[in-house]
Amino acid sequence: MYVQRGTPYFDGAAYVSQCPINPGEIFTYKFKVDRAGTYFYHGHFGMQRSGGLYGSLIVDLPASKKEPFAYDGEHSILLNDWWHKSIYEQELGLNSVPFRFVGEPQSLLIEGRGKYNCSLYPATVPPTPGCLTCNATSPKCAPHVIPVTPGKTYRLRIASVASLSSLNFILEGHKMTVVQADGRYIKPFDVYNLDVYSGQTYDVLFTADQDASKNYWAAINVRGRNPKTPTGLAVLQYLPNEATLLPTTPAPVSPIWNDTATSISLAKQILAKVGYEAAPPKKSHRTIVILGTQNNINGNLKWALNNISYVHNPTPVIAALKYNIKGAIDSTPPPDYPVQDYNIFVPPKPSLSANYGSPLYVFKRGSVVDVIVQNSNTLTPNNSEIHPWHLHGHDFWVLGYGQGMYDSTKDAASFNLIDPPVRNTAAVFPYGWVALRFVADNPGAWPFHCHIEPHFHMGMGTVFAEGIHNLPKLPSQTLGCGLTKGLHR
Numbered sequence: 479m480y481v482q483r484g485t486p487y488f489d490g491a492a493y494v495s496q497c498p499i500n501p502g503e504i505f506t507y508k509f510k511v512d513r514a515g516t517y518f519y520h521g522h523f524g525m526q527r528s529g530g531l532y533g534s535l536i537v538d539l540p541a542s543k544k545e546p547f548a549y550d551g552e553h554s555i556l557l558n559d560w561w562h563k564s565i566y567e568q569e570l571g572l573n574s575v576p577f578r579f580v581g582e583p584q585s586l587l588i589e590g591r592g593k594y595n596c597s598l599y600p601a602t603v604p605p606t607p608g609c610l611t612c613n614a615t616s617p618k619c620a621p622h623v624i625p626v627t628p629g630k631t632y633r634l635r636i637a638s639v640a641s642l643s644s645l646n647f648i649l650e651g652h653k654m655t656v657v658q659a660d661g662r663y664i665k666p667f668d669v670y671n672l673d674v675y676s677g678q679t680y681d682v683l684f685t686a687d688q689d690a691s692k693n694y695w696a697a698i699n700v701r702g703r704n705p706k707t708p709t710g711l712a713v714l715q716y717l718p719n720e721a722t723l724l725p726t727t728p729a730p731v732s733p734i735w736n737d738t739a740t741s742i743s744l745a746k747q748i749l750a751k752v753g754y755e756a757a758p759p760k761k762s763h764r765t766i767v768i769l770g771t772q773n774n775i776n777g778n779l780k781w782a783l784n785n786i787s788y789v790h791n792p793t794p795v796i797a798a799l800k801y802n803i804k805g806a807i808d809s810t811p812p813p814d815y816p817v818q819d820y821n822i823f824v825p826p827k828p829s830l831s832a833n834y835g836s837p838l839y840v841f842k843r844g845s846v847v848d849v850i851v852q853n854s855n856t857l858t859p860n861n862s863e864i865h866p867w868h869l870h871g872h873d874f875w876v877l878g879y880g881q882g883m884y885d886s887t888k889d890a891a892s893f894n895l896i897d898p899p900v901r902n903t904a905a906v907f908p909y910g911w912v913a914l915r916f917v918a919d920n921p922g923a924w925p926f927h928c929h930i931e932p933h934f935h936m937g938m939g940t941v942f943a944e945g946i947h948n949l950p951k952l953p954s955q956t957l958g959c960g961l962t963k964g965l966h967r
């Protein structure tokens with residue numbers, strides 16, 4: 479389980495440690511509700527999120543405070559993708575030689591509901607009886623309904639816990655004003671469709687100002703991957719119309735999946751609301767450049783960062799550092815950005831083999847860190863994918879996006895230091911880079927990883943740590959596995 483704004487123990491230890499929770503065991507998570515906004519929680523291990531372990535988390539402002547925007551009502555819009563194969567089968571495929579990818583999802587879900595055309599089910603597999611009787615009027619299978627009163631303004635709290643898909647959200651015929659990203663204020667801007675990457679949240683406002691005799695579709699489509707999944711649909715119900723009055727219009731269409739330019743220009747429109755979010759420090763103390771590559775390690779398909787494919791540490795990282803447990807963690811420093819002449823536009827050379835590892839980046843507490851994530855070509859020629867990068871325990875400023883190879887002299891000069899958005903998940907686009915700045919001011923050990931569940935599973939992550947010795951005594955519940963066995967201090 480992962481809580482976005484947890485205590486150092488739980489938004490870090492529970493994840494980084496991989497300490498299993500035994501059946502029947504009661505585990506308490508504490509976290510400080512320190513910022514109003516739209517968040518979510520989810521399980522991270524063994525593809526738990528793909529299996530349905532997630533939910534939304536909404537933190538209201540104290541009664542004495544007001545948002546800098548007005549609305550009459552609000553709805554949660556939790557987005558996800560869904561597979562028919564169990565998470566165990568998916569995980570097994572990812573770990574197998576030859577590799578079997580999870581493939582495109584069977585359905586896209588809005589608030590946990592989606593649909594599937596049962597006639598596509600292979601004739602050899604008898605459909606479940608529920609599947610046969612499912613239709614739009616059966617309450618069990620009906621799409622999610624978003625009721626609105628004509629003329630009123632609503633806040634949609636959109637969050638994506640998708641395992642794989644980058645999604646594009648549309649409210650048929652309605653303009654949306656985007657006011658928050660990842661729970662932080664942004665300069666409001668208007669859109670008719672919005673890209674939402676896994677791990678991101680957006681708060682948007684819209685007014686129910688269309689023909690009130692009809693209902694409308696709320697829709698999600700796949701971006702960034704050649705879609706094989708039909709549009710995910712919910713019903714925007716104009717009261718007092720019946721919820722079962724389905725729109726007669728076709729499912730809304732998003733920009734075509736490989737129109738990266740549109741996604742990049744949308745990302746660049748997202749700027750902080752000045753006066754509500756602080757500007758970043760003008761300089762960083764340390765810059766790390768992380769090259770993400772897809773690699774073949776002894777026949778296994780993996781992702782690697784600077785040639786290291788991340789494997790989880792069997793010992794809780796925080797405990798290993800705090801108690802100096804010998805041999806518990808990889809003491810080799812993470813490699814620097816590898817080969818200067820690396821060509822990001824072609825698949826990695828077979829001679830450039832990656833290795834497994836669990837290196838840690840340890841930062842001085844309070845220091846300002848820049849992270850440049852560089853994207854590259856996968857093992858498939860002419861292919862580079864979107865990766866939403868997510869940092870636990872901190873928000874970062876998104877200083878800039880660029881195409882091609884990052885150039886430290888030229889590109890650093892173009893960083894936005896005036897009003898970059900503050901967030902916790904930012905996409906790196908195909909063949910591009912993204913520059914992030916954060917203050918290492920939250921004692922703990924924090925995963926930094928691609929939020930695509932199979933990609934993290936395949937090694938696309940690392941751990942950032944700071945101020946471990948400033949942590950109080952660790953709760954005994956975080957100890958007990960790996961080399962912390964029997965260590966109850």
Ligand SMILES: O=C1O[C@H]([C@@H](O)CO)C(O)=C1O
Pocket residue numbers: 579779856858863932933936
């Ligand atoms: O990690 C991935 O693996 C597949 C493909 O690259 C190899 O099958 C895919 O589309 C991914 O996103």
